[in-house]
Amino acid sequence: MKIPFVDLLPQYHEVKQEIDAAIADVIENGRFIQGKPVKNFEAELAASVGVAHGAGVANATVGGWLVLKGLGIGPGDEVITTPLTAVPTAEYMTLAGAKPVFADIDPETYQLCPKKVEEKITEKTKALFPVHLYGIPANLDAFLELGKKYNIPVLEDAAQAQGAEWKGKRIGSYGKAACWSFFPSKNLGGFGDGGAVTTDDAELDEFVRMYADHGRKEKFTHEFPGANLRLDGIQAAVLSVKLRKLDDWNARRRAIAEIYDAELADVAEIITPKVYPGSTPVWHLYVVRAPKRDALRKYLGEKNIGTGLHYPLPLHLQPAFSDTGSEGSFPEAERATHEIVSLPMYPHMDPELARVVVSEIKNFLAANK
Ligand SMILES: Cc1ncc(COP(=O)(O)O)c(C=O)c1O
Incomplete structure (x- = not known):
């Protein structure tokens, strides 16, 4: 008998008909980029998290980066997170030009320890970025209290915790914004790379979606230089089916x-x-x-x-x-x-x-x- 660490195939088989139809729909209707499948998924994700906005992006690494960039966090600034996480958590800070500052973990839950975080807060600290590691919600009450006390935003790395809840509400709905990964093995995983940013902040949402689409809101007007960091239509179509499950x-x-x-x-x-x-x-x-x-x-x-x-x-x-x-x-x-x-x-x-x-x-x- 073989017990794999992870096996994604039976998951596909459970929803094969719906997924195959959704992919075929993208292909038949040429909705590969920024079409209805992406818009639908963004709205469904935001609703499931319980926030106003969801912006699909290429992956969570750039998602975290765009959140920091959109909040004006960059060179000279520090962002506090856990040293026990995937490399991208620190990468999106360095991508923004900010310095990742680590604080130790709570050994029982493996999550970033709020007491240790407070010891690291200085006037350079511009955000707290706890990770809901392993799908275990971080201590959001304590981080929100610290955020309030020091007047700094709390951001959530929700890459590993789609659907988790804190005090009866979805994680991702507590911080100023959350970044999500849809890497295939995540709880909500696509058939390739994918990510999103969710937030109640309309301005931040607009910045993220514009930057990820060459700095534009409308087809031929580019308001600032951005990049191509979009979630693609096929991934969005797959994710809409899987979100229901x-x-x-x-x-x-x-x-x-x-x-x-x-x-x-x-x-x-x-x-x-x-x-x-x-x-x-x-x-x-x-x-x-x-x-x-x-x-x-x-x-x-x-x-x-x-x-x-x-x-x-x-x-x-x-x-x-x-x-x-x-x-x-x-x-x-x-x-x-x-x-x-x-x-x-x-x-x-x-x-x-x-x-x-x-x-x-x-x-x-x-x-x-
Ligand atoms: C905690 C955490 N943050 C961020 C990421 C980055 O996600 P992505 O691979 O979508 O860029 C990952 C993925 O491994 C992760 O586990």
């Missing part, structure tokens, strides 16, 4: 996470992820801490069980961001990178397979006391 697919992820939680509850060596009270995670990734992590991954691999590593290095130890810290700067994030392993998780995984994964983890632990 998102809540169901997230519920399936939660059912699998519940099995992992329950089956691992009495395994002292394995530490399962915690979430903040009142939040509803969507388990983009189910990440546990394990002793002898690398040996465990090797063992599971030999049993045909796929695992992942999110992430092997905190960003301040990546050569690209060596000016943001050094060994020892963010001990909890560093410790996590040595201990974490991402277990198989995708909506169409047979939940019973989670029990098989756990029993193999127990076998490994028994043999490696």
Whole structure:
């Protein structure tokens, strides 16, 4: 038996008819660029998040960049985020010309720690950019309070958390703006690259959509030099179909996470992820801490069980961001990178397979006391 880390094919098969028809419609009607499929998806996404505007963009890396640029954040400015995240989180800050400043994580939830963030706020800080890492909502109440106290916007990196909720409302609706990724393996994933920015701020929305479309609102009038950073029609058509399934697919992820939680509850060596009270995670990734992590991954691999590593290095130890810290700067994030392993998780995984994964983890632990 093989248990892959992620398998997207059964998801496609579930909605194949609708997706194939939606793609054919784009092709038949030549709606490849900035047509109705993109407009429809943008409106559906904004409605699902509970905000006024959604702008499709090429990916979340440029989405985060355009949010910062649209808010006038650039050279000389600092933006605070977590060092335990995907590289793009820091890249969109450097793309804007701003400096990423890291603060350590809360070791139980893996999310950016608000107390550590407050220690890093200076007059150069122009935004807080928490990430809802692994699909676990970050502590939005605490960040919004900090934003208010220091009069700086809170932005949300929602790339890994489509559909997650904080206190009964969708994440992405709390901050000044949110950036979204539709990379194929995300909870809402396209058939290629894709992203979006959502916001209640009409001016910011207009800047993002204009910049992403050569600085224009109308076909032949370019009001400022922008770029081509658009979401394309085929991706939007696919995403509209999948958005209708998102809540169901997230519920399936939660059912699998519940099995992992329950089956691992009495395994002292394995530490399962915690979430903040009142939040509803969507388990983009189910990440546990394990002793002898690398040996465990090797063992599971030999049993045909796929695992992942999110992430092997905190960003301040990546050569690209060596000016943001050094060994020892963010001990909890560093410790996590040595201990974490991402277990198989995708909506169409047979939940019973989670029990098989756990029993193999127990076998490994028994043999490696
Ligand atoms: C937390 C986070 N932010 C941003 C991104 C960037 O997304 P994209 O690949 O759409 O540029 C990713 C994707 O890996 C991510 O995981």
